[in-house]
Amino acid sequence: MRAHAAAALGNERVRTNIRRALDGLVVKRRAAFPDGDELAHLQEQGRAIRAHALSQLPELLEELERNCIANGIQVHWAETCDDANGIILDILRRKDARMLIKGKSMVSEELGVNAYLEGHEIEVVETDLGELIVQLAGERPFHIIAPAIHKDRRNIAELFKARFPDIPYSEDAEELTAVARCLLRERFRGAIAGLTGVNFAVAETGTLALVENEGNGRMCTTAPDVHIAVTGIEKVVARLDQLPPLLTLLTRSATGQPITTYVNMISSPRREDELDGPNEMHLILLDNGRSRIFADPELSATLHCIRCGACMNHCPVYTRLGGHAYGTVYPGPIGSILEPQIQGLDAVGELVDASSLCGACAEVCPVGIPIPGLLNRLRAEGVRAEPGSKVRGRGSRRRSKHALIWWLWVWFHADPDRYGLMSGLLARLRFLLPRRFSSWTRTRVFPRPAPKNLHRLAQEEGFADE
Numbered sequence: 001m002r003a004h005a006a007a008a009l010g011n012e013r014v015r016t017n018i019r020r021a022l023d024g025l026v027v028k029r030r031a032a033f034p035d036g037d038e039l040a041h042l043q044e045q046g047r048a049i050r051a052h053a054l055s056q057l058p059e060l061l062e063e064l065e066r067n068c069i070a071n072g073i074q075v076h077w078a079e080t081c082d083d084a085n086g087i088i089l090d091i092l093r094r095k096d097a098r099m100l101i102k103g104k105s106m107v108s109e110e111l112g113v114n115a116y117l118e119g120h121e122i123e124v125v126e127t128d129l130g131e132l133i134v135q136l137a138g139e140r141p142f143h144i145i146a147p148a149i150h151k152d153r154r155n156i157a158e159l160f161k162a163r164f165p166d167i168p169y170s171e172d173a174e175e176l177t178a179v180a181r182c183l184l185r186e187r188f189r190g191a192i193a194g195l196t197g198v199n200f201a202v203a204e205t206g207t208l209a210l211v212e213n214e215g216n217g218r219m220c221t222t223a224p225d226v227h228i229a230v231t232g233i234e235k236v237v238a239r240l241d242q243l244p245p246l247l248t249l250l251t252r253s254a255t256g257q258p259i260t261t262y263v264n265m266i267s268s269p270r271r272e273d274e275l276d277g278p279n280e281m282h283l284i285l286l287d288n289g290r291s292r293i294f295a296d297p298e299l300s301a302t303l304h305c306i307r308c309g310a311c312m313n314h315c316p317v318y319t320r321l322g323g324h325a326y327g328t329v330y331p332g333p334i335g336s337i338l339e340p341q342i343q344g345l346d347a348v349g350e351l352v353d354a355s356s357l358c359g360a361c362a363e364v365c366p367v368g369i370p371i372p373g374l375l376n377r378l379r380a381e382g383v384r385a386e387p388g389s390k391v392r393g394r395g396s397r398r399r400s401k402h403a404l405i406w407w408l409w410v411w412f413h414a415d416p417d418r419y420g421l422m423s424g425l426l427a428r429l430r431f432l433l434p435r436r437f438s439s440w441t442r443t444r445v446f447p448r449p450a451p452k453n454l455h456r457l458a459q460e461e462g463f464a465d466e
């Protein structure tokens with residue numbers, strides 16, 4: 001992550017683009033919640049709905065499966081990304097589909113489905129404009145709701161010109177969008193299969209809710225013969241009447257919109273009396289470590305996330321570095337708690353340190369996930385392999401040098417005489433202490449002990465015994 005972060009900090013153009021775009025999202029979100037009491041009420045409602053769903057996760061998933069099957073949706077369970085990719089490939093092969101059109105889906109990014117299918121000679125076409133831009137650029141999404149937020153119009157114009165040399169160069173947003181629309185129309189027309197994510201899956205009705213602004217999600221779910229929806233198991237909610245508060249929290253927190261342009265509620269493949277829709281529909285429920293997270297009473301709050309991206313827009317680390325610096329599918333504060341639990345602290349444990357713990361993320365989170373608290377828990381898990389803990393890679397970040405330093409720190413502070421002796425000694429020797437101390441002091445000043453410790457000052461003022 002350090003190398004990625006250094007590269008991100010050196011890219012002035014990207015930093016300017018993201019700062020401008022994210023500041024805009026922050027302003028829109030603030031305007032969307034003018035009433036603090038209403039926001040607090042909605043947040044509490046959102047938190048309660050997500051907590052309720054998670055408290056009954058196994059039962060709700062079974063209910064969802066039953067109702068989806070009754071509606072004609074084929075349900076698949078995928079324990080790992082490989083399982084999910086294999087299921088998708090099987091469906092496409094059975095339908096002899098050589099191309100897949102895709103709506104925006106972070107779970108599909110988690111699967112790495114594009115690379116997987118392309119490795120099996122199936123072309124994948126991203127149909128969300130931002131996703132299409134990052135696909136053409138050979139990059140991964142920069143932000144979970146705005147994948148190409150780091151690119152300005154000139155970047156996109158240059159990219160389109162490089163990829164489609166026959167079109168005239170233009171930096172006009174409408175003309176660039178028209179190019180994408182033209183390109184995608186043809187693909188929608190010829191597609192046999194479409195893949196999308198799911199924002200919420202309603203157990204009581206077997207309904208998949210999918211919000212979007214461009215209409216490409218509706219095209220992916222209705223134009224092809226087969227619709228494959230893929231989602232993490234945590235996206236289930238119990239009842240249909242729980243959707244309105246979640247949707248209003250999601251769209252207002254994400255883009256400041258009261259509602260998205262399209263709210264798709266999909267409950268079945270095409271019925272006999274319907275004019276459009278797929279003839280075959282599949283729902284893939286992905287675990288990929290979520291059951292392990294669910295089993296931990298504290299860390300399971302991670303699964304409450306509704307992927308609005310507000311924590312990123314308000315994070316002082318994300319707003320300076322951007323999404324690519326994290327090196328993971330989910331960046332920002334939510335990524336810093338989710339990715340180490342999915343991939344393991346031994347693989348991406350550095351992420352839990354990529355936070356100042358300022359608390360901005362928890363303040364704006366529409367479902368009240370206590371991100372700083374969970375970061376602290378994961379920091380502790382990284383250095384202590386607690387019995388009973390199921391966190392992947394626990395204890396892997398323990399370094400004997402650090403353990404010794406903390407052991408000494410505790411030893412000195414546990415006894416007043418030892419503490420007095422040490423602080424007195426440090427005060428006397430303070431000019432001999434190094435000004436630089438490992439990479440920590442590259443961006444910080446090494447603290448120098450005061451000439452007199454607090455106890456000595458209190459004694460001089462007559463507040464403490466000799």
Ligand code: SF4
Nearest residue numbers: 305306308309311365
């Ligand atoms: S953690 Fe909260 S603020 Fe961040 S994406 Fe998830 S729901 Fe949104």
